């Protein structure tokens with residue numbers, strides 16, 4: 773059975789699917805025609821789904837972002853790109869539908885991920901085969917791995933962020949021999965790429 777609500781204007785019983793917020797269509801049109809709220813514009817990364825508002829936020833934070841952006845707590849989501857915002861008019865509070873327009877823009881992390889950017893290479897050498905899966909799994913939880921290459925003498929894992937690599941090596945109590953290779957220059961600064969070699 774469809775859920776039934778009572779229209780806040782005329783008291784008629786209507787099914788929720790026919791309601792506009794808390795009003796029947798007739799009352800809604802009569803009272804609020806021409807007072808529709810503007811669409812809300814937000815920037816979203818098409819690759820990871822994060823939303824940009826001051827910084828890149830996880831998609832689950834959408835409601836919080838909307839509350840902050842619209843400067844009200846009286847907002848709820850009714851779909852991926854739809855919300856209801858409560859406004860007070862003529863002494864009654866009603867919920868007005870509002871559309872969210874997402875402008876697609878790739879975030880910094882995704883840009884890096886898909887352009888082959890990486891900060892370090894982890895070389896596994898010696899008797900590494902039993903350990904490789906675990907290391908790769910842990911790295912993937914922390915960062916992105918643009919490339920994994922089988923070498924004659926081992927495995928080369930390209931690691932997106934050095935920070936993540938250091939974390940995983942520490943967690944697994946692995947010691948690496950580091951070497952630095954000049955990779956290029958950026959704004960007059962030399963960019964080095966670090967190679968970490970772990971021998972088992």
Ligand SMILES: [Zn+2]
Nearest residue numbers: 779782796799
């Ligand atoms: Zn009504």
Ligand SMILES: [Zn+2]
Nearest residue numbers: 817820879882
């Ligand atoms: Zn992204």
